[in-house]
Amino acid sequence: MRISTILIDDESRSRQNLRQLLEVYCPDIDVVAEAGSPTEALSLIAVHQPDLLFLDIEMGELSGFDLLKMLHSPQTFEVIFVTAFDRYGIQAVKACAIDYLLKPINIIELCNAVNKAFGQIGPKKENEKLRELMANIDRREEEQRIAVPLADKIEFILISKILRLEAEGNYTHFYLEGGKHYLVCKTLKEYQDLLEGYQFIRTHQSHVINFKKISAYVKKDGGYISMEDGSSVPISRQKKDEVLSHILR
Numbered sequence: 176m177r178i179s180t181i182l183i184d185d186e187s188r189s190r191q192n193l194r195q196l197l198e199v200y201c202p203d204i205d206v207v208a209e210a211g212s213p214t215e216a217l218s219l220i221a222v223h224q225p226d227l228l229f230l231d232i233e234m235g236e237l238s239g240f241d242l243l244k245m246l247h248s249p250q251t252f253e254v255i256f257v258t259a260f261d262r263y264g265i266q267a268v269k270a271c272a273i274d275y276l277l278k279p280i281n282i283i284e285l286c287n288a289v290n291k292a293f294g295q296i297g298p299k300k301e302n303e304k305l306r307e308l309m310a311n312i313d314r315r316e317e318e319q320r321i322a323v324p325l326a327d328k329i330e331f332i333l334i335s336k337i338l339r340l341e342a343e344g345n346y347t348h349f350y351l352e353g354g355k356h357y358l359v360c361k362t363l364k365e366y367q368d369l370l371e372g373y374q375f376i377r378t379h380q381s382h383v384i385n386f387k388k389i390s391a392y393v394k395k396d397g398g399y400i401s402m403e404d405g406s407s408v409p410i411s412r413q414k415k416d417e418v419l420s421h422i423l424r
Contacts, residue, residue, distance in 0.1 A: 176324045177203050178289075178296055181219055183210045183239065184231035184257065193229060193257065193280065200282055201289045203324055203360055213242035225252050226296045227273075232258040253295050255288050286345040290361065293324075321369060323349060323359050330357065334373050338388045338402050340366055342381040350406065352388075378418050379411045392422050 180197075182190045190209050197204045207223045210216035212234055220228075230239040239256060259278040273295060274288035320331040332351065341348040342363035349357040359366075367375070367383050374386040384400060391401040398415060400408040410418050 176293065176296075176329055177205050178226045178292060179205045179207045179223065180227040180229060181208045181210060181216065181223060181225045182206060182229045183213070183216045183234075183242070184229075185211050185234040186231075187211065189231070189257075189278065196280060196282065196285055197289075200286055201360060203293070204289060213237040213239065213245065216242055217245060220246070220250075220252070227292050228252055228254050229257050230254055232256055233260065253292050255292065283345065286360070290345065319373070321366075323357055324361070325357060325359065332357075334370065335387075337370075337375075337385050338404055339385060339406065339408060340375075340383040350404065352404070354404070376418060376421055378414050379409045382408050384408055386421055389422075392419075 182193055184190045184193070190211075194206050194209070197206060204227075207225060208219040210219050214237065216228075230242065232239040239258075243254070254272045255274050255276060256272050257276045257278065257280065261277055273291050274284075276284055276288060319334045321334055321337075323330045323332050332349070336352045336355075338350045338352060340363055341350070343358075345360065345362055347359050347361055347363050347366055349355075349359060351357075363381065363383060367377055370383070375383055376386055377383045378400060384402065388403045389400055390403050390405075393399050393401055393407075398410050400410060400418070402408060
């Protein structure tokens with residue numbers, strides 16, 4: 176799934192900085208327009224009907240709150256406020272924003288805010304995921320699929336083809352049979368929860384493996400898992416007993 180957004184800030188440098196951060200760290204966000212004032216933003220919102228606004232608060236005579244008050248008809252977009260002034264926090268929460276970011280923008284906080292936006296906007300847009308869910312009900316376990324949002328599409332991956340997952344900050348690497356690899360803007364914990372019940376186990380803070388795709392348990396070097404594709408996955412001391420109990424079943 177992709178989210179369309181408009182950046183609204185009276186400082187062009189701030190808009191440019193935010194656009195660059197989104198391009199690098201949130202590739203599923205499409206910046207469809209930029210506005211330097213609430214008045215300019217009004218017409219752009221009407222034309223583009225965005226899913227999300229990144230909205231500055233103080234912008235000269237009119238504020239970001241004034242813009243929201245000027246939008247008389249019901250709107251379907253969500254809002255992430257971006258401001259250099261923390262005194263607006265309570266008011267922003269009362270305005271039902273998805274989140275509230277202080278300048279200079281922290282990358283982790285930005286990714287967390289975008290993930291919240293996906294959580295709110297996703298149910299409104301992802302009818303395709305609903306159709307896939309309905310199809311999954313009638314599928315055998317080896318035919319079950321999971322929806323993975325990529326930069327340009329939603330990929331429906333056979334769960335049985337997933338070898339392992341690896342965390343990288345707020346992103347997750349998917350490693351599949353045949354050497355396929357995807358990088359997804361969601362946390363490993365989210366996918367661990369989704370794959371519960373499909374013989375997946377967390378071996379380490381950064382690793383989840385498909386237990387059906389294990390090649391060997393290697394005892395040397397403190398113990399690690401060798402997967403069918405030849406990759407090696409570490410086992411943390413905290414997870415060792417749990418992993419070994421699965422192996423010895």
